[in-house]
Each structure stands twice: as structure tokens, then as C-alpha cells.
Amino acid sequence: MNALAKELNELIAKDNPAVLEMLSELGKNLFMPKGIVTQSAEAKEKAHKFNATIGIALENGQPMYLQCVYDNLSKYAPKDIFPYAPSSGKPELRKRWKQKIFDENPTLSGKATSNPVVTNALTHGLNVVGDMFLDKGDYVVLPDKFWGNYRLGFSVIGGAEIATYETFTEEGGFNVQALLDKVEECGRIKGKAVAILNFPNNPSGYTPTVAEATAIADGLTAIAEKGIKVIAVTDDAYFTLFYEDTIKESIFGLLTGRSKNLLPVKLDGATKEEFVWGFRVGFITFGATESSEQKDMMAALEKKVTGLIRGTISNCPHPSQTFVLNSLDDECFKEQKQQKFELMKERALKFKEVLNTGKYLEQFEYYPFNSGYFMCLKLKNVDAEELRVHLLDNYGIGTISVNKTDLRIAFSCVEASDTEELLDGIFAGCKDLAK
Known part of the structure; x- marks a missing residue:
């Protein structure tokens, strides 16, 4: 194992060793290499005279560009659209999105999360979760009404086992008990389980009521307190589109800070929330497992995600990150x-x-x-x-x-x-x- 990976694992174990045990073998081996990207980041800070590190071209102190391309984007400074974005995402956007998460999820008040890391929208975020937490044969718990791409990503590509439960009760509400029973059943077999909480649900269009969401969070916490490690992934692709008697925020807030054996992971993005499907801007955010900030663990998890992004797609598109950031701060938004x-x-x-x-x-x-x-x-x-x-x-x-x-x-x-x-x-x- 690389020394940098060991160092990150030690940081996670320092704050909560249970989270280290939740990681897949790949997840344990992930790190952010101190290669070109890290060295370039250091140079950006200190190379005040010449910075000959990153693989882009400069002209007159700005990123080099073709005028015919920039003519369509001339509202934006070249530095905000042409260079590579960091593998973890545009820093200003990450900060702004975290603020948005806390503004829109009141139950997170007083709780700690990581900084969001930018993903190439939600599907990429799900792939990151699979790589970090699932070994071949591990269980992913889903309702029987689930988005078909989960099967392709987690099972066909990742080799995990999908375990389903009936989505609805006979009375027409969300089948909370069936979810909890399936998580506990799978958790007892493997010692851990990944539960995907996709609300609003694709394909059914259902979001739990406040009472149902509270029961889900309390139930998963109770399972975790029995010693079963639960990775609760909120797929919030359709977040904010709550029309009737539903919880009006992500269940992520109800899950954060509840148990050392319960790691909340929030996947969200601009795709559906801001009606910009082609921008491919998503985020992955980790919730604390206790009341403290767990800064070392959060930083280590962020670096593992960043290393995974660096080693696969390198980074996410810069222009669309800039567009999303600017729209969030627009007075008409x-x-x-x-x-x-x-x-x-x-x-x-x-x-x-x-x-x-x-x-x-x-x-x-x-x-x-x-x-x-x-x-x-x-x-x-x-x-x-x-x-x-x-x-x-x-x-x-x-x-x-x-x-x-x-x-x-x-x-x-x-x-x-x-x-x-x-x-x-x-x-x-x-x-x-x-x-």
C-alpha cells in the first residue's frame, strides 16, 4: 500500500475506525498522488515569477484560447473557463454548494460535513461510491422500484449484489420496515451494507413524509448501533422538487452525526435542480458520524475521492462549474x-x-x-x-x-x-x- 494511502487511512481511523472498515479494498488504497497536480497547486501559491508546471498554454499571462470559441463565452474571464479545474472541483463552487446544502437542509444545523467534491454529475458520484465502499459480493440495498442504471453500475460493472425490498406498503406509504429489515439482513451477512436512498424516487416519483423519513433515519441508526456498518447514500438527483406532503429536505441531515457505524453520503448536483442536464456538475459530500467535526477523517475522505477522480477522469469540466457558480449568485436565480x-x-x-x-x-x-x-x-x-x-x-x-x-x-x-x-x-x- 502506498504510504500516502496509509496516511489517509490513519487519519480516518483516528476520527472513526469504523469508517475505515467500511471502505472497499480499492477505497483503502486510494490517495491523492503528490504528482503534477499537487506540485502545480504548490507552484500556484509560491511561483510568483514563473510557473512552468501545469499542462496548459499561456499567452500574455492568461490561458491561451481560440477567439472563435471565446466569442461564444465572452461574458466570462478566460481563467474561469479554459484551464483545468482542480480534480476536487472549483474551490469557490465547492464552498458555495456547501452553503447551499446547509441553507436548504435545516436539520444539518450544528452538524459537520465534508466539503463537497465535484463529480461529473450524479452517475459519476454513484460510481465513486461503488469504487470506494463496495467489493465484489457486497450488498447494495434498493427498493424494487429503482433506476435501472444502478444495476449496470453497481452490479454488472462493480460486481456487487443488489438486494431489493418492496417499495410501498399495501396502504400506499413508503415501506420503511422492509427497507430496515433488508439492510439489517444484508449487514449481518457481510458486516456492512450500502443503502441507496433515492428521494424523489426514480421511477415512482415518491418522497417519504416527515414521519417516514424520521423512521428511516432512526431505524438505520438503530441497526448501526447493533454493530452493523451502514453506508447511507442519499441520491438527491431531484432534490427540491417536493410538491405535496413530503419531507422538504434531504434525509442526509437526519442521518448525519448519529452513529460511528453510520456514514451518510450525499450525492446531488445542478443537473435536475437547476435544469442544466448537459452541464454534468454533481457533488459528493460526507456527513460526520458523531457530533464533532472529524476534520481529519473528512479531509482524508475528500482526498481519496480526489485521487479516484484524478486517476480516472482527471477532473470535471471547468466551464460548466463556472456557469453553475455564477447562476447560484445571480439575483434572479x-x-x-x-x-x-x-x-x-x-x-x-x-x-x-x-x-x-x-x-x-x-x-x-x-x-x-x-x-x-x-x-x-x-x-x-x-x-x-x-x-x-x-x-x-x-x-x-x-x-x-x-x-x-x-x-x-x-x-x-x-x-x-x-x-x-x-x-x-x-x-x-x-x-x-x-x-
Whole structure:
């Protein structure tokens, strides 16, 4: 093992040895090399005369650029778009995003977290979690309604085992007990478990109520206190899009500082929150496992993530980080974001209104949804994949088949005025196939 990796492991163990035990073999071996990037950072501080370290070109003291490229970006200083960003991300953005996390998650008040590290959006953040905490055969606990890319990333590529539980109770609420039972079951087998908490959920569009979220956090804490190591990963891709009776913040805040055996990991980003899907700006943030700041452990975890980024994609795009930072500080940002939120909420509630008429019950009903981008229909008489293809070929309607019975619809991209026509088309398609 590299001496730098040993040093980081010692720092983690100093604050909480349980977190060191949560790491995969790769996670234990990760470090940020004192190579070009580190040496260049030192030079940036001290090389006041000549800095001949980093692999970019300069001209007249600024990054070299093509005018035809800069003409489209001339609002920005060349230094904020053309050079490499640090592997951990643009420092000003990391600081600003941490402030945003604390502003929007009141239960974090008085608690400690790491500084967010910039990832190439949420999917990359999930890959980082897999590399850092999962060895082949380790368990990832997911609801049975989960985003299909989890299987590709964690299982097909990473070799982990996916363990699922029923998402909803018969009464229609989130199945808290099923989640807790599955985490404890997997944790007893392996000594640890990674639980993915994706709210608002993709594909169902459900976020727990305050009571359900509190029960999840308390239950995971109780499991951790039994000696099972729990890595609780909040996939907050659709954060802030809470329309009805839900918790209005990330469950990350409820999990932070609860148990030495419970490590909260927050994945979020500008992708859906700020409606900038192509920017690919995400973040990974670690929560403390106790009431102290655990500065050594946090710094070590940040460096391990940074080393992993350096060794894979090197760094994330600089221009999009600058764009996100500038938008967060724009005086119109909050007002414009609220306008888009109201539009999304209108679409979700219109879907619910039309579905609640009962006119489609012969062919389908819907799973609970109250947030995010999506909702799911439960088909009664036809196969979801057959229906998906039939709708495309005969009605020009695009949907996603999740499994044999469930059809996902992104109400996020359907005008409220088109809701009934869309659902009528799906209903007609069901009747066609049911004959």
C-alpha cells in the first residue's frame, strides 16, 4: 500500500475506525498522488515569477484560447473557463454548494460535513461510491422500484449484489420496515451494507413524509448501533422538487452525526435542480458520524475521492462549474427557479387529478407519487414492454417499461394541458392489447 494511502487511512481511523472498515479494498488504497497536480497547486501559491508546471498554454499571462470559441463565452474571464479545474472541483463552487446544502437542509444545523467534491454529475458520484465502499459480493440495498442504471453500475460493472425490498406498503406509504429489515439482513451477512436512498424516487416519483423519513433515519441508526456498518447514500438527483406532503429536505441531515457505524453520503448536483442536464456538475459530500467535526477523517475522505477522480477522469469540466457558480449568485436565480418549480408541480398535480377521476381503472392504477419528474402506472391486463412498443408504433407515445407491470411516465416533459390526451392514449393502447 502506498504510504500516502496509509496516511489517509490513519487519519480516518483516528476520527472513526469504523469508517475505515467500511471502505472497499480499492477505497483503502486510494490517495491523492503528490504528482503534477499537487506540485502545480504548490507552484500556484509560491511561483510568483514563473510557473512552468501545469499542462496548459499561456499567452500574455492568461490561458491561451481560440477567439472563435471565446466569442461564444465572452461574458466570462478566460481563467474561469479554459484551464483545468482542480480534480476536487472549483474551490469557490465547492464552498458555495456547501452553503447551499446547509441553507436548504435545516436539520444539518450544528452538524459537520465534508466539503463537497465535484463529480461529473450524479452517475459519476454513484460510481465513486461503488469504487470506494463496495467489493465484489457486497450488498447494495434498493427498493424494487429503482433506476435501472444502478444495476449496470453497481452490479454488472462493480460486481456487487443488489438486494431489493418492496417499495410501498399495501396502504400506499413508503415501506420503511422492509427497507430496515433488508439492510439489517444484508449487514449481518457481510458486516456492512450500502443503502441507496433515492428521494424523489426514480421511477415512482415518491418522497417519504416527515414521519417516514424520521423512521428511516432512526431505524438505520438503530441497526448501526447493533454493530452493523451502514453506508447511507442519499441520491438527491431531484432534490427540491417536493410538491405535496413530503419531507422538504434531504434525509442526509437526519442521518448525519448519529452513529460511528453510520456514514451518510450525499450525492446531488445542478443537473435536475437547476435544469442544466448537459452541464454534468454533481457533488459528493460526507456527513460526520458523531457530533464533532472529524476534520481529519473528512479531509482524508475528500482526498481519496480526489485521487479516484484524478486517476480516472482527471477532473470535471471547468466551464460548466463556472456557469453553475455564477447562476447560484445571480439575483434572479431564486425567482426563476421557483417559477420552474411551480410549473413542474402543476404538471404533477394535473396527472393526479386526471387519474383520480377513475376513468382508467379498468386497465391501470397508479403508484403513489408526490415529487420529482416521474410517476408509474400499474398495468392490470397487459405486459408493460408490449404496451410500450404498441404505443410507439400506433399512437406515437413514448414511455418506459420498468418491469412486466409498471410503466413509467415523465410528467416533467408533458404540458399540463396534454395530460388527459396522453393518458387516454395509454388507456386505448391497453384496450387494444387486452382484446
